[in-house]
Amino acid sequence: xxxxxxxxxxxxxxxxxxxxxxxxxxxxxxxxxxxxxxxxxxxxxxxxxxxxxxxxxxxxxxxxxxxxxxxxxxxxxxxxxxxxxxxxxxxxxxxxxxxxxxxxxxxxxxxxxxxxxxxxxxxxxxxxxxxxxxxxxxxxxxxxxxxxxxxxxxxxxxxxxxxxxxxxxxxxxxxxxxxxxxxxxxxxxxxxxxxxxxxxxxxxxxxxxxxxxxxxxxxxxxxxxxxxxxxxxxxxxxxxxxxxxxxxxxxxxxxxxxxx
Numbered sequence: 001x002x003x004x005x006x007x008x009x010x011x012x013x014x015x016x017x018x019x020x021x022x023x024x025x026x027x028x029x030x031x032x033x034x035x036x037x038x039x040x041x042x043x044x045x046x047x048x049x050x051x052x053x054x055x056x057x058x059x060x061x062x063x064x065x066x067x068x069x070x071x072x073x074x075x076x077x078x079x080x081x082x083x084x085x086x087x088x089x090x091x092x093x094x095x096x097x098x099x100x101x102x103x104x105x106x107x108x109x110x111x112x113x114x115x116x117x118x119x120x121x122x123x124x125x126x127x128x129x130x131x132x133x134x135x136x137x138x139x140x141x142x143x144x145x146x147x148x149x150x151x152x153x154x155x156x157x158x159x160x161x162x163x164x165x166x167x168x169x170x171x172x173x174x175x176x177x178x179x180x181x182x183x184x185x186x187x188x189x190x191x192x193x194x195x196x197x198x199x200x201x202x203x204x205x206x207x208x209x210x211x212x213x214x215x216x217x218x219x220x221x222x223x224x225x226x227x228x229x230x231x232x233x234x235x236x237x238x239x240x241x242x243x244x245x246x247x248x249x250x251x252x253x254x255x256x257x258x259x260x
Contacts, residue, residue, distance in 0.1 A: 017109055024113025029120065032087075042083050042121050046075035046129045054137040065140045069220040070193050072133050072148060076125055076156035077213065078184055084118050084163025085176040092167060111252040114164055115157070122156030143223035147233065151219040154240045158212055161247035168254035187213035192221075212243040 032038060053071060057064040130149040133139040141148060162183060170176040190197070190208035197208045208214045219236035226233070 020109040021112045021116060024110055025116035025120070028087075028114055028117035032117070032121070038083055038087065039121070042079055043125045043128060045079055046125060047132050049075050050129060050133050050137060061138065061140075064137075065224070067193065068133055068137070068139045069141060069148060069224045070191075070217045072129055072139075073152050073155040073216045073220050074188065074191070074193070074213065076122065076129060076152055077159035077162075077216065078180075078188075079125070080118065080122055080156045080159030081163045081166075081184060082177070082180060084114075084160045085167045085170070085179065086163075086173050087118075088114060088164050088167035089170050089173060089176045093171075108252055111164060111248055115160055115248055118160040118163075119157055122160060123153060126152040126156050141224050142227050143225075143229070147223045147229060148220065151216060151223070151237060151240070154219075154237060154244065155213075155216045158216070158240055158244040158247070161244045161251065165247050165251040165254065168251070184213075187211045190214065191217045193217060212240055215239040215243075 050068065050072065053068060054064055126149055130145060130152055134141065134145045134148065166179045166183060167176060170179060186207075190200070190204055190211055191213040192208070197205050197214060200208065215236040219233055219240065222230050222233035222236065
């Protein structure tokens with residue numbers, strides 16, 4: 001018996017359908033509702049990390065202002081990557097995704113439904129973290145907190161897209177976690193959080209210029225320093241959004257219909 005990739009007659013292969021996408025998202029959200037630990041990890045951990053960071057720099061509030069905005073975008077990206085990669089891998093290894101693809105459901109519907117479900121939680125996560133940082137922890141930003149929220153949300157969606165994508169290359173949850181050092185840590189080191197990117201070795205600076213987390217941090221810093229929305233902020237936000245869309249498209253390409 002040989003397993004091959006095939007297209008089922010009458011089954012859509014890529015086009016999006018709003019009702020099918022919404023149904024997929026609703027199913028994922030129902031599953032997550034019964035997993036409070038996962039919900040707590042996605043929604044509460046970034047808030048707890050920001051509280052911890054605030055009081056680590058209790059004697060130096062300006063330091064918290066300087067790096068807090070950047071981490072407001074980085075924390076959601078990391079948590080959404082971790083949770084999404086593991087949750088999607090469970091769906092793949094349990095056969096749920098393959099059963100879904102045997103139904104009249106396009107690959108675009110599946111990946112968009114998952115992105116919509118996790119994106120809904122990303123909105124809640126980003127709103128709570130931004131509100132906590134600005135209105136309770138005293139994060140001092142020159143620009144609008146709504147722009148901070150926008151970048152935090154785009155970062156969370158990017159983490160979701162990366163998690164959906166890398167789940168295709170892991171055979172176990174342990175392997176999914178192993179992708180974090182490969183996918184997230186290099187971006188964390190090169191995004192400009194620890195030192196300005198233009199002061200890095202030229203090779204590392206060139207690499208950082210193609211990593212999406214660099215533009216997430218740059219976007220947060222634009223809000224930190226400027227009262228109005230700048231052209232650089234718009235560029236950074238569009239790059240992060242574009243990277244998320246590109247990775248989601250690649251994630252859809254990893255889905256395969258199988259017949260035996």
